[in-house]
Amino acid sequence: MSLTAAGLSFAYPGGQLLIDGLDLAVPEGSSAAIMAPSGIGKSTLLAVLGGLRHPSTGFVRIAADDINQGVMRPSNRPAVAWVFQSMHLLLGRSALDNVALAGMPRGIVRAEAERLARIELSRFGVDALADRAVRSLSGGQRQRVALARAAVADPLAVLADEPTANLDRTNALAVADVLVNQFSRASVVVATHDTGVARLASVTYVLRDGQLHTVEP
């Protein structure tokens, strides 16, 4: 399975073409970093890839399904999990609660969701913090909790928008490392302006003139 975009174009009403005939393929278990300075259209591209904005031309497929056609998938895995610079965690709830809640849309019962949550918190190196309120965690710890939450959702694709922008150097690289290495069943796309983060991905692209240009490692 993979995330595939072909011939994508997009402009905001009255704006210039930010995406102009763009192609992208991210196989399951691999990752693509998308680099560009601020304002070029990274967040817009992620929004189009995740079906939050409709392209004016082209299509996005996740597994066999066109993201904009709402085709029913045979499995209960969601098409997309989002990871943001600001993690959108419930600050007053425990790390465990935040992660376990991601099991609800999949219809997983509470005890099983908590079991999965503990496994994912452990995989992202924050199992010791399971019972702490997210409010009391550092930025790097919070982003690991957010990644564990995405993992419990078990999505076909993970779309991460500047997920390390609020972190110090060490945490940025550590979080990026788990992001690109711990989602073996998903296609991971990460928008970043950090070259160190981008280098960790399977493939690095620069978004320029509305298209993706491969950066040689």
Ligand SMILES: Nc1ncnc2c1ncn2[C@@H]1O[C@H](COP(=O)(O)OP(=O)(O)O)[C@@H](O)[C@H]1O
């Ligand atoms: N909702 C919107 N309506 C109109 N223009 C927008 C909207 N969102 C972003 N833009 C514009 O689109 C361009 C690309 O924005 P964005 O995708 O956020 O870039 P990046 O994530 O690379 O910083 C910017 O010029 C921005 O002002």
Ligand SMILES: [Mg+2]
């Ligand atoms: Mg952005």
